[in-house]
Amino acid sequence: MPRFALLCPGQGGQEAHMFAIANSNPRVAALLDQFDTSQYFGMPLTALLASPSLMFENRFAQPLIVAATLANWLALREELPPPDVIAGYSVGEVSAHAISGELDVGQAIHLASIRATAMQSCVKPQAAHAMLSVSGLPLAPLQEICFSHHLYIAIVTGETNAIIAGLRDDILKAEQALREHAIAQLHLSLLPVHIASHTPLMADALPTMKQVLDKLPFQAITTPVLAGVNAMKSVNSAESKQSLLAQMTQTIRWHECMDALDEAGMNVVLELGPGSALSRMLQSRHPHIACRSVADFRSSSAVAEWVNRQMLRE
Known part of the structure; x- marks a missing residue:
């Protein structure tokens, strides 16, 4: 039986058309039209996407990436096989815990926004x-x-x-x-x-994140998520919350996450975007795994067609 995994990216792949695949699905396009982004960004999504500098500003970048990743997932999930495992790179781990069934979209974007603000507060004046x-x-x-x-x-x-x-x-x-x-x-x-993500310089952000995570009602996990700090599967809410806290101040061992996907027998892997850095890294490290990014395609139907074709080949 072929095995399928999802990758959720972190910062770096933001661009003006990062919601294009999601918008190619009429149902998700309608949801995006109604989506009130002011609570997260203080401005319409179109205004944020029109500003390259704002897209890379930490307080916007983290929730924006999570929103784009999850929009792509909403556009694709009914056409794809259920994933066997999910891996999230940096803030992508927040996206992964939404896809796993533990958080809804609004909770995940809110958590990413809190995370961004808490981490930004660790950057002191005159100490960039x-x-x-x-x-x-x-x-x-x-x-x-x-x-x-x-x-x-x-x-x-x-x-x-x-x-x-x-x-x-x-x-x-x-x-x-x-x-x-x-x-x-x-x-x-x-x-x-x-920001010096995944280092002890983020220690002052931990109390805020812990407080928010403790209050969030995580649902039962439906798909295991690889913890970035050790590539072990999180299979319950306690492990998920611990992983999300640990990765703020500890090294992300992404090479081990890629190896864990190989060891678990993943045959087909899809990066949900924005960007394609994770799929390129995995393809380079484990070229026998069929791996592409949503960013490689022009429509959600084309993404689904590729994934399902690859699954039939395995």
């Missing part, structure tokens, strides 16, 4: 944060660079690929130090994310 993608350097020497520059490994995506985070001044010094090493195949890229 930054995140730097580093590829081509093994984790051990990268950890040494982080230690000497008061930085942290925030996300690991491979044995020589990671994202480091911390104060912006320290990130820029570390970037310069890495470039001076003149390491072959080294690639560095500052990310359009301005």
Whole structure:
């Protein structure tokens, strides 16, 4: 029996047409037309999507991504097989716990908004944060660079690929130090994310998130969700809440999540978007898994056709 998984992205893939697939489904398009976004964004969704700078501003980015991911899921879920497991990258883990049946769409977007505000409050005046993608350097020497520059490994995506985070001044010094090493195949890229997610610098956000999670009435989980910090399956609300808290200050081990999908025998994997970074990473690491993103297609029906065709081949 072929096995099917879903991927829910984090920040980075925002763009003006990120709701296009959802809008290609008339039922979901009607829901989006009626959706009051002012409670989350303080403005109409169309106004937010018209501003590239606002889309990448943390307080908008996190709930916006969750909203787009879940809109795509609503457009597709009746045409797709039920997923065997879901994995969410960073704030995508909030989306995953909605798809798992634990939260409704409004609760998930609200939680993402609270999460964004709590994390943003950890950025102090005159102490900007930054995140730097580093590829081509093994984790051990990268950890040494982080230690000497008061930085942290925030996300690991491979044995020589990671994202480091911390104060912006320290990130820029570390970037310069890495470039001076003149390491072959080294690639560095500052990310359009301005909080040191998944590091101890987010510790002050934990009490707020815990309070909100404790009050949220999580429903029974219908589909396991991989915890980003250890790639273990969350199968009840206590585990889900613990995972959502832990990933705020602890390293996301995305390479282990990808390996867990392979170990669980996933044959077909769909990234719900926005963006396609997760599907590209999984395809590179486990090329035998059929994996694409919703962002690769022009309509929800085309996405469903591809998934169902792949499931029949397995």
